Amino acid sequence: VFQVVRSSSIPLGDQLVEKVTGLIETGRLPEGSRLPSVRQLAQRAGVSTYTVTQAFERLSAKGLVQSRPGSGYFVARLRRVPVPARVELEVSAIVDSVLGFARRFLEQDKVIVPVGSGFFPAAWLEEAIPPSTLSKLGKSGAAFESATVKGDPALRELLAERLRTASIPAAAADLIITSGASHAFDLIARTLLAPGDAVLVNDPSFFVLHAQLRALNLRLIPVPMLADGSDLEALESAARLHRPRMFFTQSLLQNPTGSSSSAANCHQVLKLAERYDFLVTEDHMLSDLAGAGAVTLAQIDELRRVIYVGSFTKLLGPGLRIGYIAAQSSLIAPIIKAKVLNLLAGSALCESVVREVLASGKYRRHIVHLRDRVAKARAVSVFQLRQVGLSIESSSSEGIFLWARIPPGMDPDRLVIAAQAQGILLAKGSLFSPTGQCRGYFRLNVAYAADPLLLSFLSEQFSAAA
Amino acid sequence: VFQVVRSSSIPLGDQLVEKVTGLIETGRLPEGSRLPSVRQLAQRAGVSTYTVTQAFERLSAKGLVQSRPGSGYFVARLRRVPVPARVELEVSAIVDSVLGFARRFLEQDKVIVPVGSGFFPAAWLEEAIPPSTLSKLGKSGAAFESATVKGDPALRELLAERLRTASIPAAAADLIITSGASHAFDLIARTLLAPGDAVLVNDPSFFVLHAQLRALNLRLIPVPMLADGSDLEALESAARLHRPRMFFTQSLLQNPTGSSSSAANCHQVLKLAERYDFLVTEDHMLSDLAGAGAVTLAQIDELRRVIYVGSFTKLLGPGLRIGYIAAQSSLIAPIIKAKVLNLLAGSALCESVVREVLASGKYRRHIVHLRDRVAKARAVSVFQLRQVGLSIESSSSEGIFLWARIPPGMDPDRLVIAAQAQGILLAKGSLFSPTGQCRGYFRLNVAYAADPLLLSFLSEQFSAAA
Numbered sequence: 008v009f010q011v012v013r014s015s016s017i018p019l020g021d022q023l024v025e026k027v028t029g030l031i032e033t034g035r036l037p038e039g040s041r042l043p044s045v046r047q048l049a050q051r052a053g054v055s056t057y058t059v060t061q062a063f064e065r066l067s068a069k070g071l072v073q074s075r076p077g078s079g080y081f082v083a084r085l086r087r088v089p090v091p092a093r094v095e096l097e098v099s100a101i102v103d104s105v106l107g108f109a110r111r112f113l114e115q116d117k118v119i120v121p122v123g124s125g126f127f128p129a130a131w132l133e134e135a136i137p138p139s140t141l142s143k144l145g146k147s148g149a150a151f152e153s154a155t156v157k158g159d160p161a162l163r164e165l166l167a168e169r170l171r172t173a174s175i176p177a178a179a180a181d182l183i184i185t186s187g188a189s190h191a192f193d194l195i196a197r198t199l200l201a202p203g204d205a206v207l208v209n210d211p212s213f214f215v216l217h218a219q220l221r222a223l224n225l226r227l228i229p230v231p232m233l234a235d236g237s238d239l240e241a242l243e244s245a246a247r248l249h250r251p252r253m254f255f256t257q258s259l260l261q262n263p264t265g266s267s268s269s270a271a272n273c274h275q276v277l278k279l280a281e282r283y284d285f286l287v288t289e290d291h292m293l294s295d296l297a298g299a300g301a302v303t304l305a306q307i308d309e310l311r312r313v314i315y316v317g318s319f320t321k322l323l324g325p326g327l328r329i330g331y332i333a334a335q336s337s338l339i340a341p342i343i344k345a346k347v348l349n350l351l352a353g354s355a356l357c358e359s360v361v362r363e364v365l366a367s368g369k370y371r372r373h374i375v376h377l378r379d380r381v382a383k384a385r386a387v388s389v390f391q392l393r394q395v396g397l398s399i400e401s402s403s404s405e406g407i408f409l410w411a412r413i414p415p416g417m418d419p420d421r422l423v424i425a426a427q428a429q430g431i432l433l434a435k436g437s438l439f440s441p442t443g444q445c446r447g448y449f450r451l452n453v454a455y456a457a458d459p460l461l462l463s464f465l466s467e468q469f470s471a472a473a
Numbered sequence: 474v475f476q477v478v479r480s481s482s483i484p485l486g487d488q489l490v491e492k493v494t495g496l497i498e499t500g501r502l503p504e505g506s507r508l509p510s511v512r513q514l515a516q517r518a519g520v521s522t523y524t525v526t527q528a529f530e531r532l533s534a535k536g537l538v539q540s541r542p543g544s545g546y547f548v549a550r551l552r553r554v555p556v557p558a559r560v561e562l563e564v565s566a567i568v569d570s571v572l573g574f575a576r577r578f579l580e581q582d583k584v585i586v587p588v589g590s591g592f593f594p595a596a597w598l599e600e601a602i603p604p605s606t607l608s609k610l611g612k613s614g615a616a617f618e619s620a621t622v623k624g625d626p627a628l629r630e631l632l633a634e635r636l637r638t639a640s641i642p643a644a645a646a647d648l649i650i651t652s653g654a655s656h657a658f659d660l661i662a663r664t665l666l667a668p669g670d671a672v673l674v675n676d677p678s679f680f681v682l683h684a685q686l687r688a689l690n691l692r693l694i695p696v697p698m699l700a701d702g703s704d705l706e707a708l709e710s711a712a713r714l715h716r717p718r719m720f721f722t723q724s725l726l727q728n729p730t731g732s733s734s735s736a737a738n739c740h741q742v743l744k745l746a747e748r749y750d751f752l753v754t755e756d757h758m759l760s761d762l763a764g765a766g767a768v769t770l771a772q773i774d775e776l777r778r779v780i781y782v783g784s785f786t787k788l789l790g791p792g793l794r795i796g797y798i799a800a801q802s803s804l805i806a807p808i809i810k811a812k813v814l815n816l817l818a819g820s821a822l823c824e825s826v827v828r829e830v831l832a833s834g835k836y837r838r839h840i841v842h843l844r845d846r847v848a849k850a851r852a853v854s855v856f857q858l859r860q861v862g863l864s865i866e867s868s869s870s871e872g873i874f875l876w877a878r879i880p881p882g883m884d885p886d887r888l889v890i891a892a893q894a895q896g897i898l899l900a901k902g903s904l905f906s907p908t909g910q911c912r913g914y915f916r917l918n919v920a921y922a923a924d925p926l927l928l929s930f931l932s933e934q935f936s937a938a939a
Contacts, residue, residue, distance in 0.1 A: 061834075064833070064834030064838070065832065065833070065834055067834060067837055068631070068832060068833070068834045068836070068837055069631075069634055070634050070635060070637065070638030126619060129614045129617035129618070132617050133614060133617060136611065136616050136617075138608045138609075138611030138612045139608070139611075140611065141607040141608055141611035141616070142604045142605070142607055142608030142611065143604075144607065145602065145603070145604030145605075145606065145607035148595045148599060149792050150602050150607070150790040150792040150793055150826065151595035151599060151602075151790055151791060151792055152595070152791060152792045153592060153791040153792065154791075154792065154794070167534075171530070171534070176533045176534045176536065177534060178531070178534040181534075185816075186652060186816045186820070187816060187817060189815075189816055189817040190815065190816035190817070193814065193816065215813075215814075215817060218813075218814060219814050222814045309533075309536070309539070310536070311536060324616040324617055325618060325619040325620075325821070326615050326616040326617055326619065326620065326821030326822040326825075327616055327820055327822055328620070328816070328818070328819060328820045335536055347681075347684075348659065348681075348684060348685050348688045349655075349656065349659050350651075350652045350653060350655055350656035350659065350794070351653060351655040351656070351681060352653075352794070353652070353794060354652070354792060354794045354820055354823050355791070355792030356790070356792040356793055356822070356823060357820050357822060357823065359792075360616065360822070
């Protein structure tokens with residue numbers, strides 16, 4: 008019964024584990040019964056004793072067999088424990104849809120064309136973290152070190168230097184590593200804002216942020232996005248009317264519109280922040296994709312009332328979850344405390360990966376290649392998508408996102424459902440709008456936006472509607 | 474006024490920064506005034522132009538001076554930036570001292586003998602994650618994957634299997650990966666408790682937990698630890714009087730006392746939880762170090778009102794920050810949502826390290842070796858520490874911690890300071906007591922407790938006092 012198939016493509020060890028598991032689960036090897044010895048089993052299965060030993064280890068790890076020193080392996084007592092039924096989340100409709108979408112793209116459930124995803128394909132990132140980097144960190148014991156509360160000092164020094172090069176006066180001591188940008192937003196909002204405070208957010212902007220702020224009982228005041236940045240008139244009247252404590256914005260390659268604010272717009276936004284005395288949290292998640300000479304709020308304000316949030320999730324490694332906050336000392340101090348109380352410290356392993364990649368120059372080289380790749384993909388995508396009937400306003404050659412409008416009269420919700428049936432994940436505009444606007448818009452990821460399956464799907468849908 | 478002291482042990486640059494900061498803060502260099510040029514200042518201070526440039530960079534980074542290209546450095550307008558009212562988390566002196574300690578041991582500032590640390594030395598852990606594991610995960614692209622919201626499904630399946638083997642009915646769907654156990658406690662407390670709620674904690678117990686609960690404005694009700702577990706009389710009267718919503722406890726190898734609750738004690742605690750209708754969060758951070766046959770609340774309750782918190786921080790890899798929560802669906806659902814709103818998802822890289830180490834049987838083998846090593850270290854440490862005059866009640870052969878009493882009449886605070894001067898980090902008992910008790914006790918890490926430097930230090934101190 009233990010005989011394995013040597014000609015199979017399934018490894019012999021896997022076959023053996025599966026066989027023994029089956030024999031135990033069907034009761035043919037009853038609880039408490041003794042298994043053949045390693046040598047006997049190797050003979051009967053026709054495999055090496057090494058393979059058998061490995062298989063026993065794996066069966067032990069699964070809790071199916073137990074070793075009793077000196078007397079061999081036995082079938083473990085299989086306490087059939089009740090598996091609790093699963094209850095659905097109790098969340099408001101908005102948070103639900105947001106989480107639903109987040110989960111859908113994070114779990115990539117049968118998605119063939121994740122054009123609604125915010126992530127680059129792994130193939131676009133992998134040159135930056137070769138396996139040798141991880142094995143080097145393995146040798147240096149990064150997995151066994153405790154991270155410091157603020158995060159790896161050498162990493163913070165490298166990040167502060169990078170910011171200073173971009174004319175942002177940051178000190179390593181006033182920089183804190185977070186588990187990605189969303190973690191940064193949550194720590195900032197929890198620390199510097201109080202329930203009931205008004206906060207400004209761009210309409211449209213990143214939906215997870217809206218859910219985070221709403222969950223903290225903050226009042227979201229929308230500030231429309233125009234081609235050159237935030238709508239200044241709307242910003243001023245919102246500031247006058249609502250006396251907001253903070254503005255969450257993204258000056259470079261904004262998610263989802265892909266547009267960057269002009270220098271003049273940044274200047275005016277900052278003047279309003281000063282006049283109406285609110286803080287600004289600026290998302291720099293995608294800034295490294297922007298060319299030199301781009302102006303941001305953090306630069307012209309020199310981190311007085313602007314809080315800088317950076318991240319390596321999108322441009323380096325989504326599996327690392329490393330972001331950071333730079334701000335003046337009086338603002339960063341309570342954020343550090345909040346981080347400690349939230350999770351004590353981050354992952355020294357992930358922090359050291361980013362440190363290595365920055366210090367070795369691999370990140371810099373990777374970004375040069377990535378920008379190039381993005382520019383080419385944008386050019387192709389914009390051309391092809393316009394061919395099939397999407398309207399795309401931005402003519403920028405930078406950034407991961409295209410903000411595209413479907414032909415008037417088409418129902419975006421039906422489009423999403425039809426797309427899903429073909430394995431195409433679409434991110435519709437209203438998801439990004441705190442006021443439910445932007446119907447008819449879609450955020451497209453340039454890495455997938457010229458996929459033939461997507462193009463033929465859109466072409467069919469649009470010609471059927473016409 | 475800028476002259477620095479060349480013979481001082483303080484670096485010249487630091488002196489200069491301090492001087493200029495003082496002049497600005499006292500108003501002797503008023504806002505907007507122009508600073509001497511780099512060359513002038515170098516002359517007047519008697520330092521190199523390089524030192525001055527570096528000092529200006531640091532003053533800029535601190536927001537005290539501003540460079541205006543072409544015209545030099547000026548004292549910045551010291552806009553007392555709108556610091557929001559809640560900028561100081563309302564934390565008590567206790568929380569501050571706790572964070573001070575946490576920072577001290579996490580940053581291991583010049584510590585030679587970290588006997589107050591809660592971590593094993595890297596050398597005791599490293600067999601479990603060989604560099605080949607990391608390079609394998611590098612090849613499979615784990616750094617480029619987004620983690621799912623709940624955490625790696627295969628990892629959750631392995632964890633649920635392990636729990637079921639220990640007679641705890643867990644389903645992978647009702648298990649969520651966290652960034653360590655402290656993250657788990659924070660998510661649980663934020664989600665299932667409301668400000669003002671009474672919560673029970675053991676006295677003594679892990680101090681970061683106390684800080685977390687206090688920061689959420691929960692009322693901490695202490696339940697003393699006795700040799701066989703929580704003091705049942707105190708627990709019952711606290712439950713009757715305060716109607717707590719939750720009890721945070723650790724039945725196996727409790728931090729800091731190292732003691733495990735008896736089966737009878739667990740049974741009585743659970744009866745009280747049922748009678749007074751409170752939930753229990755059980756910390757299993759160290760449970761894998763306990764021998765077979767140990768009984769826990771999660772086992773006898775079968776995860777009805779007990780929430781299981783596990784972690785790989787102490788026994789596998791502090792640099793991974795992987796913990797988990799298993800609970801019944803209705804409790805886990807809001808915790809999942811809180812995790813998304815807190816940081817979206819964890820690190821796929823770190824999750825996959827734990828998955829590999831569990832699935833390959835490496836973790837199981839490592840734990841066998843670690844238990845053995847701990848038992849030997851305990852035996853040696855207990856003998857040696859008793860020799861020098863410490864009193865140790867526990868005779869258990871398991872667990873990382875020894876709970877030791879210094880001779881009566883000795884001042885524990887002085888001992889800590891004297892130890893620090895010799896590079897010995899001590900964790901004094903009162904740190905772990907929400908009521909400031911346990912003076913005269915110390916928590917010792919068995920991996921360092923027989924260090925000759927520690928033993929000779931204690932021996933000297935105790936004989937001087939006698």
